[in-house]
Amino acid sequence: MSNCTVESTTVETSDGVKLHARLFKPREEIKGNLVVVLVHPYSILGGCQGLLKGIAAGLAEKGYRAVTFDMRGAGKSSGRASLTGFAEIKDVIAVCKWVCEHLSVDRILLVGSSAGAPISGSAVDHIEQVVGYVSLGYPFGMTASILFGRHHNAILQSPKPKLFVMGTRDGFTSVKQLNNKLSSAAGRVETHLIEGVGHFQMEGPAYDAQMVNLILEFVASL
Template sequence: MARESCTIETSEGIKLDARIFKPSQEITDTNLVAVLVHPYSVLGGCQGLMKGIARGLANGGFPAVTFDMRGVGRSTGRASLTGFSEVRDVVAVCKWVSQNLSVNRILLVGSSAGAPIAGSAVDQIEEVVAYVSLGYPFGLTASILFGRHHKAIIQSPKPKLFVMGTRDGFTSVKQLENKLKSAAGRTQSHLIEGVSHFQMEGPTYDAQMVDVIIRFVESL
């Protein structure tokens, strides 16, 4: 697996620090790249948290891209509280990926607060063919910040997978099930028994996340 660094500029001139994880050999012929959106910038979320999953996907034959959203690490600009400015970061990265990595299919993966941000970008990017959420914060308290993002992904006709621990402190299993009842298109959920929100974000579960994501991609 090879890893490259690059800088991606948004339409507003914000420079985003990104990493590309390339398979050492092309094992798959799906012409698909995964773009990974990290957890909440305001609470210390950064692309480093997505490194294990990106590496695992590349080892499984899928190129993966991680990046620091605005105001994080070496990326310029300022982080926003509700994640709406960051949606533009996701769109910019996906456009760059489709133009520079000679792929026309993107899987958008968002972790924690990165899930609503990625979800709001899904239908703004033609090349995005599917979406994976890792611990989407659907719960009431989190909805104060991210509630306005829900509609975009629930109404998107693109295939989507919601992965969550059954002991997620932000969203109960019932809240997840209620939200997904009204979802358009092909919608799946995958529950990890006894696991909390922040446990699932940690490196211990990276291999499991990779396995779930690859199975979802192969089913598309």
């Protein structure tokens, strides 16, 4: 992380939960008036902001500010994690509000990883400054839908630009399930499939650089 700096802060949600967040900033010139907010995988399975530090640092090294945070009940954040991720929508909204107020920006890209994808997808249209959305391994499959199915419509009906990144061997969502879901989506929708890669494999650090490049390509198109 030599080409970026990291600052820690606390963000309070509308229902009084205190979230531990980190701001990754470029050492050199900041590019554009856009901040990337990253939403981590399922807290109940050990998801935390640390899983996204490689992507956040990579974005900062390329000139973009990035924010990671522990959702309620994860890491150093207070509160309790919810099973279905609906309480956590407040967390995403609070962090985006903090970004707008403290970093003087009017453009946010929301990036959700695994369960963070449905949670952030449900927040997209609650935040005026969000100009686009990137999903890294959205769990659209039948089993995952028991927990996260009620989130689907929010992002599928949003008119904002969307990019869905997935491994072709994702155990939670098949390529067919992904395509079926996205066939009815509103607005601009893009997909990027990574051949032969599983769900948790794609979350690993070996794919951080590829995720950074995909995110930046999407940012350039907004």
